[in-house]
Amino acid sequence: MKKINELKMTFDSRSVNESFSRVAVVAFATQLDMTVEEMGDIKTVVSEAVTNCIVHAYRNTIGKIYITCTVFEEGVVRVKIRDKGCGIPDIEKAMEPLYTSLGGDRSGLGFSVMESFSDKLLVRSRVGVGTTVTIDKKIKGKLI
Amino acid sequence: MPVIIKTRANVIYAYLKGEIDHHTAPEMRSAIDDAIIMNEAFRVLVLDFSGVTFMDSSGVGLVMGRYRLANSKGKNIRVDNLSERDYRIMKMSGIEKLAPINKITEKKDELTYEKD
Numbered sequence A: 001m002k003k004i005n006e007l008k009m010t011f012d013s014r015s016v017n018e019s020f021s022r023v024a025v026v027a028f029a030t031q032l033d034m035t036v037e038e039m040g041d042i043k044t045v046v047s048e049a050v051t052n053c054i055v056h057a058y059r060n061t062i063g064k065i066y067i068t069c070t071v072f073e074e075g076v077v078r079v080k081i082r083d084k085g086c087g088i089p090d091i092e093k094a095m096e097p098l099y100t101s102l103g104g105d106r107s108g109l110g111f112s113v114m115e116s117f118s119d120k121l122l123v124r125s126r127v128g129v130g131t132t133v134t135i136d137k138k139i140k141g142k143l144i
Numbered sequence B: 001m002p003v004i005i006k007t008r009a010n011v012i013y014a015y016l017k018g019e020i021d022h023h024t025a026p027e028m029r030s031a032i033d034d035a036i037i038m039n040e041a042f043r044v045l046v047l048d049f050s051g052v053t054f055m056d057s058s059g060v061g062l063v064m065g066r067y068r069l070a071n072s073k074g075k076n077i078r079v080d081n082l083s084e085r086d087y088r089i090m091k092m093s094g095i096e097k098l099a100p101i102n103k104i105t106e107k108k109d110e111l112t113y114e115k116d
């Protein structure tokens, strides 16, 4: 695929940034002619991944969240959300619907939502090093 | 206020407003839980999503948590006016087996909440 544009941003793992980060990624990606539906899908998956960095990766601490959003000529938006937090010991188990390590008001649906609203989801993680979630979203419309 | 509470007969209506995520959910949760604790006599808690502009899985956690609290007191809950997307996310949890969930029927441009 041919890259046509890229955004990189780094921000603190503070919950107040959840809203900002999902809006910023969508605003950047709208250079591809997207439907409101597709914008909503991207907003939702970014929100899930960023929340996981805040709630799980940097639990009880503040660390940096790194997002790269790449727009491809073929009409694909790729969002990479990375943290240098605690990492995931068992990715397969973590991705099971309804699995949560926290309980409380967490429902264990974040990865299921990311999977369901994107075209491709890749999770790489190492305990003590961090986690990278890569999400591809195909945009049906054409380039602006 | 992200939640407006109204009580009519034996029903508590909680009208949620704005975006529901991990940042905004705690304030909504405490407003709803206060209403549950203060109204011993209610039978049903209705969570109305017509004013919700965005929701992620934190919205599901909010509903599941209120279901558990109401259920522990022998009360029921119902979820009304979910957007197509929020309905889809809600269904991933299987909450519809525990409580009725309903999609929004008509599009409203602007919602007005009468103040008591």
Ligand SMILES: Nc1ncnc2c1ncn2[C@@H]1O[C@H](COP(=O)(O)OP(=O)(O)OP(=O)(O)O)[C@@H](O)[C@H]1O
Pocket (backbone or CB within 6 Å): A048, A052, A053, A055, A056, A057, A058, A083, A085, A086, A087, A088, A094, A095, A099, A100, A101, A102, A103, A105, A106, A107, A108, A109, A110, A111, A112, A131, B057, B058, B061
């Ligand atoms: N960035 C991360 N760093 C460390 N652990 C993570 C990360 N993302 C997810 N996890 C682990 O994977 C589990 C599942 O994540 P998922 O988002 O599906 O559910 P949840 O966050 O627990 O609940 P919900 O997203 O519904 O609020 C988490 O409970 C956590 O243990």
Ligand SMILES: [Mg+2]
Pocket (backbone or CB within 6 Å): A048, A051, A052, A109, A110, A111, B057
């Ligand atoms: Mg999550």
